[in-house]
Amino acid sequence: MAESKRDYYQILEVPRNATKEEIRAAYRRLARRYHPDVSKEPDAEARFKEINEAYQVLNNDELRARYDRYGHAGLEQTDLSGFGGFGFGFEDIFSDLFGFGGRASRPGPVRGSDLRYDLEITFEEAVFGCSKEIQIARQETCPECQGTGAEPGTSPIRCPECHGTGQIRRAQQSIFGTFVNVTTCPRCRGTGEIITTPCSTCHGTGRAEQIRRLVVDVPAGVDDGMRLRLSGEGESGLYGGPPGNLYVMLHVKPHPFFQRREDDILLSVNINIAQAALGDEIRVPTLDGEEKLTIAAGTQPGTVVRLKGRGVPRLHRNGRGDQIVILNVSIPTNLDAHQKALLAELGKTLGREVVPQPGRSFIERLKEVFGL
Ligand SMILES: [Zn+2]
Ligand SMILES: [Zn+2]
Structure with missing residues (x-):
């Protein structure tokens, strides 16, 4: 068969x-x-x-x-x-x-469809903004027939079936009397016109697919999941309707060590117990390069240090967020004999009492600082 x-x-x-x-x-x-x-x-x-x-x-x-x-x-x-x-x-x-619904009556202006483009950018591009060239395929008004669907030089003729009204009226007899049944003209689909010679470029649809290159300006301070609207860059409308919009969905690649919380940048760094106890000066990465950071003597695990104005530029506003540095104190695990002896010596001087702590825990403090 x-x-x-x-x-x-x-x-x-x-x-x-x-x-x-x-x-x-x-x-x-x-x-x-x-x-x-x-x-x-x-x-x-x-x-x-x-x-x-x-x-x-x-x-x-x-x-x-x-x-x-x-x-x-x-x-x-x-x-x-x-x-x-x-x-x-x-x-x-x-x-x-x-270009319009099969059951529609005379079609009015139809707005063009919106388009969506998924754009992947780096963490830094989101923070500082960037310009990206993208390529899209979209339906545009046919340049050959200007959207009429008729071959240039020809024009649509008035529909002979409905005499240009787009409707067919039929009187019908029923037991309740005569009534007039109005339907969309099947010949012209309600347009009132018939294209005798369809445009050879768009085959009568009035639109043709075009490949366009566009430059998307991504403003500084955008975040993952945001979308940018490019007004009028969607598909062309029909019957004189306005074009749709192009929506660019932003996907921000994660950074290896920076994390973002709104306009602040979080960074965790490890310091050793000697640095925590005695204080030190270290260098930490920021979005603007390395920066000096002073560790106070007696720094506790989970201490938070703010680097003012080293965060993300505020979207469409002035100013920047902060970089928040969380200091983790790492406890050494692979001590050699000499280091063990030194620590043991220190340990003897520190006492062995267990002192229950009142007040907030480390986790609660983190919650308070970060609203986690
Ligand atoms: Zn055409
Ligand atoms: Zn007709």
Whole structure:
């Protein structure tokens, strides 16, 4: 049975090496011709199903590759039943083809779709801002026909079916009397106009896909999960509607040791027990390079030191957050004999009493400082 099916390339009237664009264009042309709602062809419904099935296979890289190798037999395990049927996105196909809903009445201006672009940036780029060039593909008003869908030099004619009103009125008799049934004109789909010569660039859709390079200015101080709006950089509108927006979703790569908490930067550093007890001067990394940090004598584990103004620039405002340095006191684990002796000597002088501590614990103090 599968072998009696027609070749998909023949159905779409494209060569076997057709590009995706050619396949898509052929599909649009044929689907418009054989759409059962508008077609006058006697076998429109069967042809329309066939066209849809062929398109769904050839438009899918994996299915197309299998079909190219094994023919219809290669797709026997694939359920294609949904493809040709009318349950499958019937309205979607229609709106895709004609740019508006199949059941819509005379279409007014339609705003273009918003687009989303996911942009990954580094921690530093988020902190200090950056400029990124991105490439997007979007539907724009066809430059050839200015969005009318009619081949330049031709213009749409008034629909002879509805005389340009976009509606069909039919008087109907019922047991309650006569009433007028108003429906959208099936010939022009409510536009009141018929394009006799579709634009060869956009195949009558009025829009064409364009690849655009855009520069995204990422302001200093943005954070992971924020989105930037580029007004009017989405897809073109239809029937004079405004364009949509482009939303750039920001994904910030984590830093190996800096952590961010709003506009503050957290950094944990380890110091040894001698540095903690006697005090020291150390250098710590900041977003602006290394910075000197004085450790006071008698520094306790978990002590927090703030480096004012070394945090993240406040988004759209002046000033910067702080860098918060958490001092961990690391207890040595691999002491040699000499070090052990020194510590033991010290230990004898420190006493062995256990003194219960009143007040807040280390964890509570952390919670207080960081609002964790
Ligand atoms: Zn065009
Ligand atoms: Zn009409």
